[in-house]
Amino acid sequence: MLPRLLLDTHIVVGWLTQAKKLSREQARVIEDAVRRAEPLALSAVSLLEIAVLASQGKLELKMTIGEFFDHLQAAGVFHVLPLTFEVAAEVILLGNLRDPADRAIVATARVQRLRLVTSDQRIIESKLVHVVA
DSSP states (O other), X not given: OOXXXXXXXXXXXXXXXXXGGSOHHHHHHHHHHHHTTOOEEEEHHHHHHHHHHHHTTSSOOSSOHHHHHHHHHHHOOEEEEOOOXXXXXXXXXXXXXXXXXXXXXXXXXHHHTOEEEOOOHHHHHHTSSOEEO
């Protein structure tokens, strides 16, 4: 089964550490996908972003980054999507998003034709991708 949802970085961290902070709709679509045994897509860029934020002290985890990544893998629901030539080329079309990670994640969602689960207002307001907010 192929994924239909791509989780933004803060959504995957929130879902695994503080699920109550997700919107009702975000929690519903994620839980529905898990119930159907549908994989949840993650951009490889999100893994990098999580590591960088943790190393800078901007992301507080109750475990080491290695343990967090082990937890991600052990969950068995995540399908990591690579940064491809096609995704990198799509980034050029997303100039109104400043953050390189956001651009790569949105480009991944567009190229793979996935709905992006995000709370990022800049992404939502950009209307560059279908979102679950």
